[in-house]
Amino acid sequence: MTLPGSDAALPGSFRDPSGFVFRQNGVLFRLVTRSYQAEYDRLSGSGLYDALVESGLLVAHREVALPGLPEAYKVLQPELIPFISYPYEWCFSQLKDAARATLAIQMRALEFGMSLKDASAYNIQFRDDKPVLIDTLSFESYREGEPWIAYRQFCQHFLAPLALMSHTDVRLSQLLRVYVDGIPLDLASRLLPGRTRLSLALGAHIHLHAKSQERYADKAVKPGGRRMSKLAFQGIISSLESAVKSLNWNPAGTEWADYYDETNYSAAAFKEKERLVDDFLARVQPRLVWDLGANTGRFSRIASRRGILTIAFDIDPAAVERNYLDCRQNGEKHLLPLVLDLTNPSPGIGWQNRERMSFAERGPADVVLALALVHHLAIGNNLPLANVAEFLAQAGRHLIVEFMPKTDSQVQRLLATREDIFPNYTLEAFEAAFTERFEIREQARIADSLRTLYLMTRRED
Amino acid sequence: MNRDYRSAARRLTMAGLALVILTNVAHAYLDPGTGSYILQLLIGGLLGGLFAIGLFWKKSLAFIKRLFTGKKHDLTGK
Numbered sequence: 001m002t003l004p005g006s007d008a009a010l011p012g013s014f015r016d017p018s019g020f021v022f023r024q025n026g027v028l029f030r031l032v033t034r035s036y037q038a039e040y041d042r043l044s045g046s047g048l049y050d051a052l053v054e055s056g057l058l059v060a061h062r063e064v065a066l067p068g069l070p071e072a073y074k075v076l077q078p079e080l081i082p083f084i085s086y087p088y089e090w091c092f093s094q095l096k097d098a099a100r101a102t103l104a105i106q107m108r109a110l111e112f113g114m115s116l117k118d119a120s121a122y123n124i125q126f127r128d129d130k131p132v133l134i135d136t137l138s139f140e141s142y143r144e145g146e147p148w149i150a151y152r153q154f155c156q157h158f159l160a161p162l163a164l165m166s167h168t169d170v171r172l173s174q175l176l177r178v179y180v181d182g183i184p185l186d187l188a189s190r191l192l193p194g195r196t197r198l199s200l201a202l203g204a205h206i207h208l209h210a211k212s213q214e215r216y217a218d219k220a221v222k223p224g225g226r227r228m229s230k231l232a233f234q235g236i237i238s239s240l241e242s243a244v245k246s247l248n249w250n251p252a253g254t255e256w257a258d259y260y261d262e263t264n265y266s267a268a269a270f271k272e273k274e275r276l277v278d279d280f281l282a283r284v285q286p287r288l289v290w291d292l293g294a295n296t297g298r299f300s301r302i303a304s305r306r307g308i309l310t311i312a313f314d315i316d317p318a319a320v321e322r323n324y325l326d327c328r329q330n331g332e333k334h335l336l337p338l339v340l341d342l343t344n345p346s347p348g349i350g351w352q353n354r355e356r357m358s359f360a361e362r363g364p365a366d367v368v369l370a371l372a373l374v375h376h377l378a379i380g381n382n383l384p385l386a387n388v389a390e391f392l393a394q395a396g397r398h399l400i401v402e403f404m405p406k407t408d409s410q411v412q413r414l415l416a417t418r419e420d421i422f423p424n425y426t427l428e429a430f431e432a433a434f435t436e437r438f439e440i441r442e443q444a445r446i447a448d449s450l451r452t453l454y455l456m457t458r459r460e461d
Numbered sequence: 462m463n464r465d466y467r468s469a470a471r472r473l474t475m476a477g478l479a480l481v482i483l484t485n486v487a488h489a490y491l492d493p494g495t496g497s498y499i500l501q502l503l504i505g506g507l508l509g510g511l512f513a514i515g516l517f518w519k520k521s522l523a524f525i526k527r528l529f530t531g532k533k534h535d536l537t538g539k
Contacts, residue, residue: 016490118491140489147501152494204504212503213496221498232505235512 011354012122018137029066032074036137039114040074043139048112057105058133081134082309083288086356087121087157088176089338089346091320092165092249093328094131095173098124099158099244101131106148106237110230115142119154121182122356126336129327145227148236152213155205156182159243163202166247167193170317173339180350185210201243251318269448276444277369277400278302280455283442284398286366292395293373297323297337300369304335311365313340342373342391343381360394368396371453374430375404375411379422385433393437399456403430408450427452 009020018036022029032040043049052058061076069075087095098121106116116138123135148154157176160183164172168191175183189210196202277299281289286308291300294312296319304310312335314320323337340346345359370392377383377391392399404411406425431440438456445452 018490117489147493147498147505149489149491149493151501152497153491155497204500204508208504209497209500211496212500213494216494216496216499219495221493221495226502228502228505229509231513232501232509235508235510236501236505238512238515239508 011352012350012356014351016118016135016137024066028078028080029064030061030076030078030136031069031072032076032137033071034073037073039140040137042114042141043136046112046114048109048114048139049136051108051112052105052133055108056127056130056132057101057108058136059127061136076136078134078136081125081127081132083311083336084357084362085126085311085336085338086176086346087161088174089340090173091317091324091337091339092162092170092173093321093324094126094337095121095158095162095165096244096247097328098131099154099162100241101133102154102158103237103241103244105133107234107241109139110142110234110237113142114139115148116150119150119157121157121176128333129324129331129335142230142233144230147228148233151236152185152209153182154240155185155209158182159202159205159240160185160188162244162247163196163206164188164191166249167196170249170251173317177346177349180355185213199243201239201246205240205243249321251321265446265449265451269446269451272447273371273402273449273451273453274299274302276446276453277371278306280400280442280453281306281308281367283455284367286398288365289367289369290363290365290395291369291371292340292342292392293370293376294323294337295319296326297335299371300335300337301332303367303369304332307334309334310336312337313342315339315341342377343383363395365396367398367400368392370399370401372402372404372410374401375408375414375425378425379411379414382421385424385430386436389434389437393458397458399438399454399458401434401454401456402446403427403452403454405450 009022013021017033018039019030019032022031049058053060059079059081061078064075064077066072066075087098090098101124102116102119106119109115117140118135118138120135123133123138124131125134126132156179161173161176164175164183172191175187185206189207192202192206197207281303286303289300289303289308289310291297291303291310291312294300294314295316296314297312300310300312300323312320312323314323314337317339320337320339323335326332327335327337340359346356348354348358348361349356374385374388377388378385392401405427406412406415406420406422434440434454434456438458440454440456442455443452
């Protein structure tokens with residue numbers, strides 16, 4: 001058996017000397033180093049760990065005995081989050097809920113004499129419809145007099161992107177994909193409208209903060225200088241909480257958010273499609289479904305209501321927002337809506353491009369749903385059908401895919417503004433391209449429509 | 462004298478190393494940023510004051526509400 005040292009840490013787990021995450025025989029563990037012993041004991045002994053786990057804000061773990069780890073004070077086996085997502089894949093309300101969860105944890109920690117020593121958005125994951133902190137080693141003893149060490153990180157990872165999404169453009173969340181440690185505050189300050197300078201919270205935490213960073217760049221903090229009371233510390237957390245709470249985004253007039261109201265087929269055809277998807281899922285019995293181009297998640301819910309973990313990807317932040325708000329309102333389980341552009345899916349980012357996993361690395365799914373999707377890729381993005389089939393074969397072992405012929409009005413809509421340079425976009429060419437990668441197990445014409453639905457299984461080389 | 466100095470320096474270095482190796486204190490790994498650190502000191506007083514007023518206001522409202530509901534309860538009780 002190979003024993004882990006810090007070189008066995010997962011690629012994203014190298015910054016904090018308090019410990020690291022590693023995998024052994026397929027099981028995920030978190031090693032707590034001896035340097036973190038006192039803080040770990042305080043987290044457990046003070047009751048903070050129990051309070052946070054009970055309120056659903058922190059993942060639970062159990063201490064396990066793994067022999068041969070001299071640098072370990074403890075080894076933890078944390079509760080698994082079945083699908084890892086990243087802040088640039090979250091809709092506005094997901095990022096807002098993650099920010100509020102971080103601040104709620106910080107306020108709670110203060111009650112127990114502790115404080116968050118980091119406030120990374122990557123430490124938050126979604127468990128069903130709720131954000132949860134996954135880094136058990138994020139706590140340190142609160143030292144009266146010292147400001148919040150993670151203040152800058154919180155503003156860069158949460159407040160700046162939320163303010164930009166709310167006040168400038170929701171698509172600016174994608175800056176998080178470029179800046180792995182959050183959006184630089186000078187950039188956020190430039191991109192935000194001038195009126196935000198008049199807001200006490202955004203004026204202080206973004207604009208003044210950016211100026212202060214510029215002024216004191218490369219200058220060290222004088223030891224033994226001014227101190228900060230606990231009340232002032234709480235005042236800053238409370239102000240951040242009000243700032244986040246007051247930020248909103250109301251999607252209006254987006255392209256696909258009202259797609260279901262504009263579909264060209266009858267209610268009977270819709271029902272028939274739902275029945276066929278349900279039937280195909282029942283045959284495969286998957287544990288993980290990726291719904292690509294999920295819109296607001298109507299078909300994703302056929303899978304999630306069967307208790308199957310379903311990730312509902314869509315390019316439209318408004319559709320994902322609506323999907324997430326529905327999940328939250330109904331307390332839905334097993335469904336995670338995420339923003340993703342399939343023509344440019346999340347790459348591996350960070351150090352050596354390995355800190356944050358690419359879209360492909362998180363797969364393959366057991367089943368990929370590709371409903372009313374192929375025409376978007378083939379006609380909307382000029383992709384040859386063989387390339388679409390190759391991509392879908394990488395994404396999942398089984399495929400439930402819909403083909404819409406050119407005569408379908410939704411395909412006509414895509415062709416309305418451009419020349420038809422797609423002579424090979426036919427049912428025959430589709431089947432020929434896809435049978436190179438998949439075996440067709442079932443196919444059914446959706447009654448009362450021009451569409452065909454397939455259940456396919458990937459050919460294993 | 463010189464030898465004594467070297468010996469003391471060596472002992473001090475060893476003690477320093479031992480402290481680094483043996484101490485069980487976790488150190489901050491995140492750079493708070495001087496500008497971010499100083500800004501908190503500057504705005505902390507004002508925001509702390511607002512926080513205290515907010516707390517006082519909430520407590521006062523809760524107290525008044527309790528008084529009000531308490532009276533209502535008494536009346537119902539009668």
